[in-house]
Amino acid sequence: MTDVLTPEQRKLNMSRIKGKDTSPEIVIRRLLYSKGIRGYRIHYPLIGKPDIVFIRKRLVIFIDGCFWHKCPDCFIIPKTRTEFWLEKINKNVTRDCKINEKLTSDGWNVLRFWEHEVRKNPEHIVEMIRHQIKNSPKV
Numbered sequence: 001m002t003d004v005l006t007p008e009q010r011k012l013n014m015s016r017i018k019g020k021d022t023s024p025e026i027v028i029r030r031l032l033y034s035k036g037i038r039g040y041r042i043h044y045p046l047i048g049k050p051d052i053v054f055i056r057k058r059l060v061i062f063i064d065g066c067f068w069h070k071c072p073d074c075f076i077i078p079k080t081r082t083e084f085w086l087e088k089i090n091k092n093v094t095r096d097c098k099i100n101e102k103l104t105s106d107g108w109n110v111l112r113f114w115e116h117e118v119r120k121n122p123e124h125i126v127e128m129i130r131h132q133i134k135n136s137p138k139v
Contacts, residue, residue, distance in 0.1 A: 003080055024063045024118035025051045031126045037133065046108075048099035052129075057136040060103055061129060062112045068092055071114050109136060 003010060020043060029052065032040065044053040050060035066074035070093050078085040100110050111132060113125050 020049070020051070022063070022065070022115075024113075024115045027118055027122050028052065028061075028063060028113075028125060028129075031122055032129065035126060035130070037126070037130060047102055048096075054133060054136075056138050057109070057133050058107055059109045059111065059129075059132055059136055062096075062110070063118060064096070064112055064114055066115045069096060069114075071116065073114070074116050 005013065025042075029040075029042070032038070032052075039054060039056065041053045041055060042051065044050065044055070046053060046060060048060075048062065051063050052061040053059070054061075064071070067076075068089065070089050075089075096112070100112070103110050109132060111129065118125060
């Protein structure tokens with residue numbers, strides 16, 4: 001099946017996909033702030049570009065898009081350019097695993113949440129983050 005958009009339209013469409021400050025990230029950051037959980041950094045220069053970083057607690061948080069990171073619950077194989085997309089997304093999944101291993105070996109605790117989890121129950125995610133912060137020693 002061929003693409004229904006022209007190359008210019010597709011380029012514009014893809015250029016508008018955000019890599020940071022996405023809606024799910026902002027939801028979690030606002031909830032953290034409203035619950036008094038502060039002291040985190042965003043856009044902190046670590047491998048994998050984590051969405052939220054608690055430096056003193058050595059905690060990194062990723063909020064992964066269900067499509068881009070192949071959520072086991074939500075991912076639907078694209079109908080157009082299937083081979084291209086599966087190769088790209090499978091590389092993302094492999095890279096995520098390597099990033100987790102690298103950060104963990106460097107002494108970081110890694111939490112990953114799916115975009116659909118944030119939409120469904122952001123309060124639960126904030127509680128999980130709070131629990132991890134509470135049980136992590138300060139550096």
